[in-house]
Amino acid sequence: MSFLSLITGSFSQPASDNPTGAMIEAAFRHAGLDARYLNCEVAPEGLADAVRGAKAMGWRGFNCSVPHKLAVIDLLDELTPAAAIIGAVNTVLIRDGRLLGENTDGKGFVESLRTRVEPTGRHVLIFGAGGAARAIAVETALAGAASVTIVNRAFARAEALAAHVAAHTPASAHAERWSEGYAVGAGVDVVVNATSIGMHPQHDVTLDLDPQCLRPGIVVADVIANPPVTALLRLAESRGCLTLTGLGMLVNQGVAALRLWTGLEPDAAVMQATLESALQVSAKN
Ligand code: NDP
Numbered sequence: 565m566s567f568l569s570l571i572t573g574s575f576s577q578p579a580s581d582n583p584t585g586a587m588i589e590a591a592f593r594h595a596g597l598d599a600r601y602l603n604c605e606v607a608p609e610g611l612a613d614a615v616r617g618a619k620a621m622g623w624r625g626f627n628c629s630v631p632h633k634l635a636v637i638d639l640l641d642e643l644t645p646a647a648a649i650i651g652a653v654n655t656v657l658i659r660d661g662r663l664l665g666e667n668t669d670g671k672g673f674v675e676s677l678r679t680r681v682e683p684t685g686r687h688v689l690i691f692g693a694g695g696a697a698r699a700i701a702v703e704t705a706l707a708g709a710a711s712v713t714i715v716n717r718a719f720a721r722a723e724a725l726a727a728h729v730a731a732h733t734p735a736s737a738h739a740e741r742w743s744e745g746y747a748v749g750a751g752v753d754v755v756v757n758a759t760s761i762g763m764h765p766q767h768d769v770t771l772d773l774d775p776q777c778l779r780p781g782i783v784v785a786d787v788i789a790n791p792p793v794t795a796l797l798r799l800a801e802s803r804g805c806l807t808l809t810g811l812g813m814l815v816n817q818g819v820a821a822l823r824l825w826t827g828l829e830p831d832a833a834v835m836q837a838t839l840e841s842a843l844q845v846s847a848k849n
Contacts (some may be wrong), residue, residue, distance in 0.1 A: 566598075571621065571824055573602035575636075576629035580605070583790075583842040584627060587818055590838035591830040599624075599826070608635060618658065618740045625657040625825045633667075633695050640665040649732045650702045652695050655821040666824060669696060670703025671818030673787070677704070677754065678748050678807045680783045684708035687751050691771055692758035693721035696787045700758050701725060705733035709754075712737040715746065717759075748777040755800075758780045762794035770795035780804030783822075789814045789841050815839060 573756065574584060585603040593597040606614045611632050616627055628636045631821070633652040637643065641662040647653050653665035675682055690697050693716035701712050712729050714737065716722035722739035729737035741783045742747075748755055762769055778784060785799035785808035792809040800807050814838045822830040 570597065570826070571602065571618075572597035572599065572625050572627075573604055573618070573622045573623065574627040574629060575604050575606040575611060575632055577605055577607055577631060578628075579603050579629075580830075581790075582629060583839055584629075584818060586842040587815065587835045587839045588822065591818070591822055591835050594831050595828055596786075596835045597826065597828075605807040606632070608632070611635055612639055615656075615663070619661070619663065623658055625655065625821070626655060626765045627655055627821060630695075636663060639663070646670070646703065646706065650699050651708075651728075652698060654699075654817065655824060657824050661763060666820075667699050668820035669813070670699030670701075670822075671820050672815070673700045673756075673785070673813045674703045674707045675803045675819075676808060676812030677783070677785065677814065678828075680785075682708075682755065683754070685710050686753040687711045687713070687749075688756065689713040689715065689752045690756045690758050691715050691761075692756075692787075693718065693725045694758070694760075696741040697756075698725060698728075699788070700735070700756055701729050702733060705729050705735035705737070709735050711735055713728035713749070713752070714739045715742050717742055732836070744772060746772060747774040748786055750779075751813055752782065754783045754785065755805075757784075757788065757794070757796050760788070762788050762791075762796055763787065764790045767791055768795050771800060775799055775803060778803040778805050781806065783808060783820070786810050787813060789839075792840070792843065811836065 575756045579840045588601040604782040643665045645665040657664045714722040771830040784805045787810045789810035797807045
């Protein structure tokens with residue numbers, strides 16, 4: 565009998581809207597594990613102390629969210645190859661006193677995408693060039709996408725991300741300017757919103773694009789998890805597209821983190837159900 569729980573958690577700011585803890589603790593309970601996930605509000609100037617504290621207290625690992633995904637890298641001993649290419653870390657494993665940084669955001673997206681279409685050979689268009697877009701662009705390219713197009717408000721960021729993907733993955737990649745009423749090209753198979761447009765409370769705000777370009781049968785995915793069905797996804801559904809909410813990505817990035825921390829295969833259905841009920845509550849409040 566041990567009275568010592570396995571401890572994990574998250575460092576972010578703001579932390580109060582982050583539903584990941586509810587989802588991960590539900591998975592721990594379901595697996596019968598004596599384990600905790602502590603959602604901690606950590607300011608940038610406190611990150612190094614928080615990481616040292618987690619190590620000193622024997623935590624198994626932690627997530628990093630906004631604004632720490634880049635800054636945490638300097639505090640780690642090593643990165644997985646994918647995290648090194650992405651250049652951002654959302655999951656840390658503490659093993660034998662060493663800190664290993666991984667990025668499960670893009671892997672979570674690809675696992676979710678596979679419920680609609682296999683990425684191999686596909687032409688993927690991503691709106692956004694921030695952290696989520698970076699992880700999705702790299703992981704879809706590593707999963708075999710033929711091409712990745714980046715469209716972003718700040719064009720220089722789109723160009724930098726496209727050049728990065730082309731240099732570090734087998735996929736071809738290029739950037740396009742986000743003109744008014746942007747028309748997605750006819751050869752595109754998968755459209756991804758990886759911007760924060762449409763996030764709660766902006767339930768009716770959507771991307772500036774030509775609705776006619778959303779052809780029946782293409783996949784339209786959103787990274788926004790709250791609300792799960794964004795204005796973009798409502799539009800895509802009305803046009804006969806296959807849609808994918810940000811919930812699947814959020815669940816699957818958590819599944820990947822749990823695998824890393826515990827070596828166990830968590831129950832994704834339990835995690836998804838917990839997340840959905842947690843987000844319904846937060847959307848009402
Ligand atoms: P970043 O701040 O790194 O990037 C934000 C991106 O959104 C940039 O490309 C920015 O463009 C663009 N953007 C923001 N506002 C506008 C606007 N009004 N018009 C056009 N473009 C805009 O954020 P992240 O990449 O970390 O997160 C993006 C979203 O993804 C968030 O909503 C986050 O919650 C979600 N997310 C979901 C996850 C999931 O598991 N479902 C995981 C991680 C993130 P510009 O460069 O021009 O400023």
